[in-house]
Amino acid sequence: MTTPDPAPAPAAAPEGWLVLVDLQQVFGDPGSPWAAPGFEAAAAVCAQLLERFAPRVVLTRFVAPQQPRGAWVPYYEQFPFALVGGDDPLYALVDGFAGRDLPVLTRPTFGKWGPQLAELVGGAPLVVGGVSTDCCVLSTVLAAADDGAAVTVVADACAGASEADHERALDAMRLYAPLVRVTTSTALLAR
Secondary structure, three states, X not given: OOOOOOOOOOOOOOOOEEEEEOOEHHHHOOOOOOOOOOHHHHHHHHHHHHHHHOOOEEEEEEOOOOOOOOOXXXXXXXXXXXXXXXXXHHHOEOOOOOOOXXXXXXXXXXXOOOHHHHHHHOOOOEEEEEEOHHHHHHHHHXXXXXXXXXXXXXXXXXXXXXXXXXXXXXXXXXXXXXXXXXXXXXXXXXX
């Protein structure tokens, strides 16, 4: 009698915490003024990463402030459609990310790095994906790196306002090496 081969061990999760930035309707709906053209492809990669990192995953959400101040006043004059409450469907996480038993950090700023996110990840390295590469991802990554966090950006898990904007933002983040490393999901998961 032969013994069947044992099932392969599940792949170990990569090191650190996965931070998935703003995977929301406002950026994923093609009819939205803030739609990221590569959103669906990036979200599919983010979903794969989520399964490998869970439960060490933080989801973030961008919402409009209740009362814009300073430079946000002319910003929202340019984008008045976005001045809705944080519970508006516009700001909901997209399917596949909504309703999970994971921490969700909601802020009225592009960048999500700050004391709350730092406390959630507890000093561990960050692996970042999401949208928009050239806005919320860039703002989160550079602030985290500047504060001393080791950050890996997964290029194919991000989408920008355009492909050119996405590439320019990745190039800007590469300038921060070795604080910031840009890689692909294939390379990350192969380690």
